[in-house]
Amino acid sequence: MKVFHxxxxxxxxxxxxxxxxxxxxxxxxxxRAVIDRLRAVAAERGLVSTxxxxxxxxxxxxxxxKCPPSLVSNxxxxxxxxxxxxxxxxxxxxxxxxxxxxxxxxxxxxxxxxLHAAAVLVGSDFRFGARGAGDVELLRRLGExxxxxxxxxxxxxxxxxxxxxxxxxxxxxxxxxVAHATQLLGAPPTVRGLVVHGAARGRELGxxxxxxxxxxxxxxxxxxxxxxxxxxxxxRYPAAxxxxxxxxxxxxxxxxxxxxxxxxxxxLYDHTVEVAxxxxxxxxxxxTGIEPLIAxxxxxxxxxxxxxGVVPAADADERS
Numbered sequence: 650m651k652v653f654h655x656x657x658x659x660x661x662x663x664x665x666x667x668x669x670x671x672x673x674x675x676x677x678x679x680x681r682a683v684i685d686r687l688r689a690v691a692a693e694r695g696l697v698s699t700x701x702x703x704x705x706x707x708x709x710x711x712x713x714x715k716c717p718p719s720l721v722s723n724x725x726x727x728x729x730x731x732x733x734x735x736x737x738x739x740x741x742x743x744x745x746x747x748x749x750x751x752x753x754x755x756x757x758x759x760x761x762x763x764l765h766a767a768a769v770l771v772g773s774d775f776r777f778g779a780r781g782a783g784d785v786e787l788l789r790r791l792g793e794x795x796x797x798x799x800x801x802x803x804x805x806x807x808x809x810x811x812x813x814x815x816x817x818x819x820x821x822x823x824x825x826x827v828a829h830a831t832q833l834l835g836a837p838p839t840v841r842g843l844v845v846h847g848a849a850r851g852r853e854l855g856x857x858x859x860x861x862x863x864x865x866x867x868x869x870x871x872x873x874x875x876x877x878x879x880x881x882x883x884x885r886y887p888a889a890x891x892x893x894x895x896x897x898x899x900x901x902x903x904x905x906x907x908x909x910x911x912x913x914x915x916x917l918y919d920h921t922v923e924v925a926x927x928x929x930x931x932x933x934x935x936x937t938g939i940e941p942l943i944a945x946x947x948x949x950x951x952x953x954x955x956x957x958g959v960v961p962a963a964d965a966d967e968r969s
Contacts, residue, residue, distance in 0.1 A: 651737040652727055654704075656763050659739060664765030667691040669802075670701040670777070672815070675720035676729035678835045679805040679813035683770060684733045686802055690768050691736070698736045699764055702726070703743040710743055720815055720822075722866035725841060739764070752778030756791045766797040773801060807832070825871035827926040837877065837925040840867040840906055844917040856946050858891070858907035859917045861924065869904050870926055872933040876953035879908045880923040886910045889946075889953040890924055893933040911950065911959055928956045 653659050667690045673680050684700070691698035704723055708716035721729065723740065730738050741747060741759075750758070755778050760766040769788065777783040785801060792799045804812035811817065813833050821830040822838060831837045842865030859879065872893030879888040888908040908924050930952045936942040954961065 650727075650731040650735055653737065653739045654742075656739065656741065656759055659763045663697070663763065664699075665696050665767040666699040666764045667694065667696040667768040667770065668699050668701060668760060668764060668766050669770045670775070671772075672706060673700065673702045673726060673730065674706070674815040675818055675834055676726060676733070677813055677815065677818060677833050678807075681733060681835055682805050683772070683802045684730075684735055686800070687770050688734060690770065690800065694768065696767050700730060700735055700738045701759070701764075702730075702738060702740055704740050705743050707743050707748065710745060710748060717816070717819060718868055720818060720838070720868045722841070725839070725866055749779050752783030752787055753791060754778070755783070756788070756795065760797070761795045766795070768798045768800065770800045770802050772804065819868065822868055822870040825873050825875075825929045825932070827870050827875060827877075828928045830870075831927070837927050838867070838870060839923050839925045840865050840869055841921065841923045842866065842906070844920050844922055846918065856889075856909045856950070857914055858909045859915070859922060861906040861908075861922070863904070865906060869906060870929075872904075874930045874933070874949045875926045875928065876930060876956035877908070877927045878925045878957075879910055880925070881915065881917060881920050886913070886915070887953065887957045887959045888924070889930075889950050890926065891933075909946075909950070911954065912961065930956070 667687055669683050669687050671680070671683075684698075687700075688698050690696065706716050706719060727738060727740070760769065769792065771785060771788065773785065775785055775788070777788070785799065789799045806812050818830050818833050818838075821827070821833070827838055840861065842861035844859045845862045846860070869892055873891075875890040875892065877888055877890045879886045888910050890909075891907045892904065894905060906924060908922075930949055934945070936945065953959075
């Protein structure tokens with residue numbers, strides 16, 4: 650996938666393009682339905698499939714107090730978009746200047762002049778231009794003027810009539826329901842970060858963990874213990890994951906993500922790893938002593954094995 654970080658980076662003669670536009674936070678199943686149709690239209694008409702997205706939620710500029718946390722970082726979003734097979738993504742810096750563009754100016758300057766739009770695919774709630782003045786009907790009229798078609802894409806509504814959205818996924822992560830969030834995302838929610846040195850308490854307890862830096866990318870789910878996967882340099886390992894401030898000990902930073910890789914000890918310090926959350930095992934609990942905590946961690950590990958379908962190393966050796 651080609652990536653352009655500014656309209657000026659799009660080369661002369663690009664296109665003609667099939668285009669869709671949006672925040673694409675999380676690149677969830679609703680987004681993927683739009684992208685699948687985008688690629689189909691591009692293939693049918695011999696067009697270049699192109700996504701326009703933004704480097705931040707527009708609310709960060711327009712109404713910061715109402716801006717929710719992002720599900721993924723820009724780097725994660727680009728990786729997820731690349732996995733869809735789309736030809737190119739233009740990630741535009743959303744600033745006051747972009748927000749002030751009148752709808753026709755936005756269409757003429759970006760869609761027509763640079764990307765040579767032949768087809769534009771949007772959802773029913775699509776708005777564009779200054780003050781959100783542009784809607785689907787205006788886009789259709791501009792398409793007739795500038796020579797591109799407009800196709801409306803239906804929302805994905807898997808259950809109870811509610812449409813898949815980043816807002817819904819944030820609610821699920823806030824509740825720790827990563828299994829349901831996985832259904833809406835099409836993949837487990839994932840945090841990416843640098844492994845840093847911690848207090849080594851896990852090692853002292855017999856369960857050494859990889860501690861992610863507080864500057865990790867991706868929205869961290871609710872405090873608790875999870876079964877999941879840790880990926881390092883393309884290798885994926887089953888893990889029991891703790892999220893929270895570890896209430897048994899004082900002085901542990903809030904929202905600490907620690908992953909215990911099952912059955913093997915890896916030197917992961919200074920590695921950038923991904924931690925994917927598959928299922929929540931339990932909430933975070935304070936223990937009155939070390940022995941009950943060790944017993945609980947051992948049980949968490951067995952629960953993680955069951956959820957992930959992992960055979961203990963000793964059992965695997967006996968079977969081989």
